[in-house]
Amino acid sequence: MAVSVEIDASTERVWEIVEPVERHIDWMHDAVAIRFQTEQHRGVGTKFFCDTKVGPIKLVDVMEITEWEPMRTMGVRHTGLVTGTGNFTLTPIDMDRRTRFAWTEELTFPWWLGGRIGGIVGGNLVMKAIWRRNLKGLKALVESR
Secondary structure (H helix, E strand, O other): OEEEEEEOOOHHHHHHHHOOHHHHHHOOOOEEEEEEOOOOOOOOOOEEEEEEEEOOEEEEEEEEEEEEEOOOEEEEEEEOOOEEEEEEEEEEEOOOOEEEEEEEEEEEOOHHHOHHHHHHHHHHHHHHHHHHHHHHHHHHHHHHO
C-alpha cells in the first residue's frame, strides 16, 4: 500500500516535523501514544511501542527503525501483532520549494483481524483512507508553521 502528498515546504522543513518520532501522534490520527523501548529516540535501532486505535480496535504496534537518512527516508519494521515493513520517503520538488512525502507499508494482520484477507480489504480500504487523512494532517502541520 502506498499514499503520498505534495507539501509546500522544503524537505528540511518536512523532516523537522517527521524526525521526532514521539511527535507522530500530532499528525497520525490512529496513533494514540508513542512509548520508547530504547534510550535512543532517533535513528536505526530505535525501538518503540505505538498505541494504535482504529475505530473500536485498539492494539500496540511494536516497531523498530530500520532505515534513517535525514531529510530522505525513515524505514520501520513492525514486529507485534501486525507485522511487516513501512517507509517514509521525502523527495524535493521545484528546487526544494515543495516536497513529495510518500508512505508505503506492507503489513500482515493477525487472524482475528482477518489475516491475509483482512490485510487486503482492511489495508486497501480502511488503512489507506486513514493514511491519506494522516498525510493531510502532516501537510497542514508543516504548512502552518
